[in-house]
Amino acid sequence: MKIEFQTSGVCCRQITLEVDENNIIQEANFEGGCNGNLSGISKLIVGQNAKEVAARLEGTTCGSKDTSCPDQLSKAIVEAL
Numbered sequence: 001m002k003i004e005f006q007t008s009g010v011c012c013r014q015i016t017l018e019v020d021e022n023n024i025i026q027e028a029n030f031e032g033g034c035n036g037n038l039s040g041i042s043k044l045i046v047g048q049n050a051k052e053v054a055a056r057l058e059g060t061t062c063g064s065k066d067t068s069c070p071d072q073l074s075k076a077i078v079e080a081l
Contacts, residue, residue: 005076009067012038015076023050023081033069041070050077 003017012033018026025045030038045053054077062068 001080003076003080005072005079007069007072007076009065010062010069010072012069012072015069015073017050017073017076017080019050019077019080024048025050025053028073030069038069041073045073050081054078054081 001019001021003015003019005015005017007013007015010033012030014031016027016029016031018028020026025048028042028045030042054074056074057070058074058078060068060070060074
């Protein structure tokens with residue numbers, strides 16, 4: 001299943017995920033944002049269970065913001081699954 005999520009409140013504009021029938025993340029791409037950090041997140045989550053990733057990242061903040069790219073990733077997964 002392909003998930004496309006328009007983010008809110010962060011530098012990254014869109015998150016695109018490919019999740020298989022067992023809820024394992026096969027691919028993760030972030031449009032915009034901090035390329036190095038988001039590339040690292042992508043490498044860490046590919047091969048992981050999407051629901052577990054969402055639970056770990058939910059509520060992560062960035063500076064004074066009440067959300068972050070990892071938190072937005074969590075929201076994308078929860079909304080899709």
